[in-house]
Amino acid sequence: MMHLTISNASEEPIYQQILTQIKTLIIQGEMSGGEALPSIRALAKDLQISVITTKRAYEELEREGFIDTVPGKGSFVAVQNRELLREQRLRVVEEKLALAVNLARSAGIGLSELQEILSLIYEEED
Template sequence: MNIIISNRSKEPIYVQIKEQIKQSVLNQTLHPGEPLPSIRKLAKELQVSVITTKRAYEELEREGFVESVVGRGSFIAGQSEEWVREQQLKRIEDKLTEAVEEGRRIGLSLSELKEMLELIDDQTKAEG
């Protein structure tokens, strides 16, 4: 597992860890049942406090991304395809909301934003 911690980020380290593991699940880089490194091992690899990695794992468990088994460790929780899709849709909605808000700040109309989205869609189709 490749987690990169940024000291320049405004997000706390535990959030950076949590979000990167979460994205790996949503991108299907990490699969249900796959073991995560122990809290101590991850803390040592990232050179952060055990408390920091413990908090990240606890939050992931609370959000349903990780299951912990006493004496065995932490594992990626099984996710239904519908749930994964819902999480991906939420992520897209958040990004689009941010784009709409940013557009409004600089005076873009909805039609201009739609046109930009269509141009980006056309460009990505041509590249892919």
């Protein structure tokens, strides 16, 4: 059974919190291909949120290829290559780091200082 946590204090919309958490569970392998997700109604009841909010998150997950919905049967984790998902995420990280490197260069920040900054930020997030 997947466990999701919704924060009312978060700036992130509730549907986005659901979306992000389910994607993370799938990418990290905590939910595997073919595994059933709770029904939209059951998840809404469990999280004490609107069915519309849950439906929006599921629709977005399906649009992005993370889940498949079978009418009358429910929603399931899409059977896909986890390595491919990781590669997609890695590509986004590389793009963001390339932007950071360009900004650092234009500000006269050297590689060792940039690595130190990255290390501090990375460790801070843990």
